[in-house]
Every structure is written in C-alpha cells, then in structure tokens.
Amino acid sequence: MEIALIAHNGKKPEMVKFIMDKIDLLKNKNVKLIATGTTGKYVEETGLHVTRYLSGPLGGDAQIAARVAEEKTDMVIFFRDPMDKHPHEPDISMLMRICDVHNVPLATNPASADLFFKALLK
Secondary structure: OEEEEEEOHHHHHHHHHHHHHOHHHHHHOOOEEEEOHHHHHHHHOOOOOEEEOOOHHHOHHHHHHHHHHOOOOOEEEEEOOOOOOOOOHHHHHHHHHHHHHOOOOEEOOHHHHHHHHHHHOO
16 A cells, blocks of 8 residues: 655644654555655654655645556545645645545545544554
C-alpha cells in the first residue's frame, strides 16, 4: 500500500505527531510512504523511509496527483491549513479532484486520517 503525505507549513508539526502516533503500524504493515518535499523531510525525522517529491508549490502536489491517476497511490493524507492562503491552490484542488475521480481515500485532517488508519488495523 502506498500512502501519500502532504501538509501545509502550519500543519507539518501536526503531521509529524500523527505519524509518530502511528509509527508501529507503519513499520509493521507493508506500507510505502511518499510525500511532497518538505513534508517528507519532516516525516523522515521520525526514522521512517519516505520517497520525496517536489515541494507542493513547485509541483509536488501534481506529482502525487499523477501517481493517484496512475493507480500507484492508495491513500492520500493531506493536512490542509484552511486559515491560510496558498499560491498553489489550483494544484491542491486538482489533487483533490483526482482523488475523487479515481476513488482514492483523501483525509484532510487528523480525525479522518485516524479513521483510515483504524481501517488498516483490520
């Protein structure tokens, strides 16, 4: 299973905390993690291996959307910051649309991501 991790700057610490809370599950399951550049750098600090793509504003969101469209990515966890403006909003919308088109689970906050991970435990 390939899981994509993305977090806006204000949500990166929240992503790291979320991953730390799930680290045993991630180590014990056959999970491949991919991430946008900076998010991946933060997640790597947990000791997990992450394949990093470009930073979101530089095209990383589009790269991950392409993997979803190619049916390589099974789940996207994207901790969005709804209180801030993002210059690459069209890329974000495109990624969300691609997840919907290809019926790929997309969690945009820790509560929904937690439910996805509970499903992995089964």
